[in-house]
Amino acid sequence: MKNRIRDIAGPLWPTLVRGRTRVARVAKAALGARAFALAERRRRSLAIDLDRPVGMGGLIAHALLLHAWAEDAGTQLEIRASSPLYGDGRADVFRHWFERGTGNQTAPLGLFASEYLIRHRAPQHVPLDRAYALMAAHFRPSAILSDAIEAAAASIGPYDTAIHFRGTDKVLDSGKVDYRQMFAASDDALRQCEGETVFLATDDPGLADALRKRHGGVTFASYDIGEVPEGMPRHFSSLAPEDKAREALVNIWLISRATRVFRTSSYLSSISRLLNPAQKTVTINRTILAETPFPEQGVLEQEARERGTGQL
Incomplete structure (x- = not known):
């Protein structure tokens, strides 16, 4: 059925796919604003789980932007990635492949609060010079x-x-x-x-x-x-x-x-x-x-x- 729809949509298929994904994420982020505000007030540190089924480069890019936000906000942020593409959907992929400290074991933000942080609080871009430093600091190979x-x-x-x-x-x-x-x-x-x-x-x-x-x-x-x-x-x-x-x-x-x-x-x-x-x-x-x-x-x-x- 999906292939049939793709054939009918033709060159419009990429736009339709991205539009559907964008609408879903915007809706989740809107629902997560209050949950994130409460978590930010109650906790000294935050944690987020990147459980998105996206490629490894995309996971790292999201994490770098979140680290940039944490630095600017003066917030301790633990980032894990339980992406089902690269593990069993539970274990932290980042901890396996990169050097990590013991972690503060803070419970990750909920789905909607995480989407709000990614979409509305984290920067969408950081300059390359800063990105070099973030990469070196947070992604040293294990x-x-x-x-x-x-x-x-x-x-x-x-x-x-x-x-x-x-x-x-x-x-x-x-x-x-x-x-x-x-x-x-x-x-x-x-x-x-x-x-x-x-x-x-x-x-x-x-x-x-x-x-x-x-x-x-x-x-x-x-x-x-x-x-x-x-x-x-x-x-x-x-x-x-x-x-x-x-x-x-x-x-x-x-x-x-x-x-x-x-x-x-x-x-x-x-x-x-x-x-x-x-x-x-x-x-x-x-x-x-x-x-x-x-x-x-x-x-x-x-x-x-x-x-x-x-x-x-």
Whole structure:
């Protein structure tokens, strides 16, 4: 039935999906205003559980904005993530993959109060300079993640250039990107990478094949755990939740190690950018939304500044 509706809606489908989600979240936030006000008055510290079924990059982006709010408000805030995509829906995914203190064990805000905090109290954007500091302070890899990153990096070897091409469900946010757009942006750089390794992170096997045929002298290396059906978003696939988390996080850190990244709009590679302030990015597309999300807005603004000074 859902596929039938999608076919009937055609190009309007992305707008309808996002509109439905936005209406639901606005309604929850409105219902949560009073509950949040009461919690803020009664407690010295607050806790929030990011239990949204969104990708790992989106979870981290939400958490960074919430940490920024807590700093500005002078509030102690504990952030956990029990996202069902990356765990059993109960355990804190962040605590497994990142260094965390003991935590104050404060009961998380209720659903509506959490939505109110995210939508109406937390900032929608913070400058890149501040985002770098927030990322470094709150998302230091645990030993488990560090070991996975270093093992993957060792197997791939050195590289200066990375490509991140996000297809599948990202078209709901930023529209479909034609391969030719990526070729036009990256061809010259890839010709200079003959005999070298380029790190490639993509959920589109067609693009991977096309790049390998187009630049036969380049070694394209990727980090993928398991196979998923073509067109299926990897974070919604049947891969084991821990494998999904490991794959997404290792890719974020591997992309961050590149000096230069050709990318499509995505939380995953915009979070990578926060790990490497010196990294140069070239974003192929622009979001079709009226409000470009954090940290994508900062990445695009930085690219514009660099173009103006001839750094790209």
